[in-house]
Amino acid sequence: MSDVRNDVAIVTGAAGGMGRAIAIAFAGEGRPLILTDLHREPLEALAKTLDERITIDVVPGDVTDSDYPTRIIAAMDGRRIAVLAHAAGVSPSMADGRRVFAINFTATKLLVEALLPRMAPGSAAVLIASNSGQIIARPMFDRVVRKLLEGKGSLLGALMLRNPRSAYPLSKRAVQLYAQAMAPAFGAAGARIVSLSPGIIDTEMGRLEYKAGPEMQKMIDVTPLGRSGTSEEIASVVAFLASPGAGYITGTDILVDGGTIAGIEAVGGVMKLR
Numbered sequence: 001m002s003d004v005r006n007d008v009a010i011v012t013g014a015a016g017g018m019g020r021a022i023a024i025a026f027a028g029e030g031r032p033l034i035l036t037d038l039h040r041e042p043l044e045a046l047a048k049t050l051d052e053r054i055t056i057d058v059v060p061g062d063v064t065d066s067d068y069p070t071r072i073i074a075a076m077d078g079r080r081i082a083v084l085a086h087a088a089g090v091s092p093s094m095a096d097g098r099r100v101f102a103i104n105f106t107a108t109k110l111l112v113e114a115l116l117p118r119m120a121p122g123s124a125a126v127l128i129a130s131n132s133g134q135i136i137a138r139p140m141f142d143r144v145v146r147k148l149l150e151g152k153g154s155l156l157g158a159l160m161l162r163n164p165r166s167a168y169p170l171s172k173r174a175v176q177l178y179a180q181a182m183a184p185a186f187g188a189a190g191a192r193i194v195s196l197s198p199g200i201i202d203t204e205m206g207r208l209e210y211k212a213g214p215e216m217q218k219m220i221d222v223t224p225l226g227r228s229g230t231s232e233e234i235a236s237v238v239a240f241l242a243s244p245g246a247g248y249i250t251g252t253d254i255l256v257d258g259g260t261i262a263g264i265e266a267v268g269g270v271m272k273l274r
Helices: 015-026 040-049 068-076 097-118 130-135 139-149 155-160 164-189 204-212 217-223 231-241 262-266
Strands: 007-010 033-037 056-060 081-086 119-128 191-199 253-256
Touching: 015 033, 015 040, 015 081, 015 204, 015 231, 033 040, 040 056, 056 068, 068 081, 068 097, 068 204, 068 253, 081 097, 097 119, 119 130, 119 164, 119 231, 130 164, 130 191, 130 253, 130 262, 139 155, 139 164, 155 164, 164 191, 164 253, 191 231, 204 217, 231 253
Parallel strands: 007 033, 007 081, 033 056, 081 119, 119 191, 191 253
Antiparallel strands: none
């Protein structure tokens, strides 16, 4: 089993709302941390707020840079990975369609495959996806995603990547199906991999999308719990998925959205929200 005292917890996107909450949760468990995000200053500021008794390394950088996984591996200094919590990503308002897909999925695939040989027995990779991936979980779109996983293109995929509003759910569905596809390889290493799909979460990124259009409020309106989620609610599920209590969970998507998907289905589908 992974040793919480020695094996490291890697948190990408650690300066963001969900990533920060995940880092705080892992620090509370006494895990040595490697925190990554785009800029050094917010990472160092976060590190100063955490338990001084744990080892914390910060690795600033763009997840799409070719040397990004190598720099994380260097920071590990020969240690093994207890948990990879991959929270780095962008929303539709933050980039064009191809950049959204490159950050949210392509970089995820490259990072996971670079780090797999360094996963400790009993370890877990938790990839933050989105319930938007579940919204488009239909045979037509899944065929597009599976072609992308194989490195192949399609006309529909090319069209979806032109617009960040369609590229975003495509990228998140790709993360969900990728976690499923990678479960056998992780199992062979004695490790687990899952995706976690939040709904509307009250973070800076979530508030940016809320301002971008009325769709977010409509989704909250049909959510059975009637509210946005919090970063801490996501972090608590990540901590569980990284724990021995989740030792038989792998190759699946964990939906943490207050029932939004159920609410959308109850009103007759996403088109009813327009």
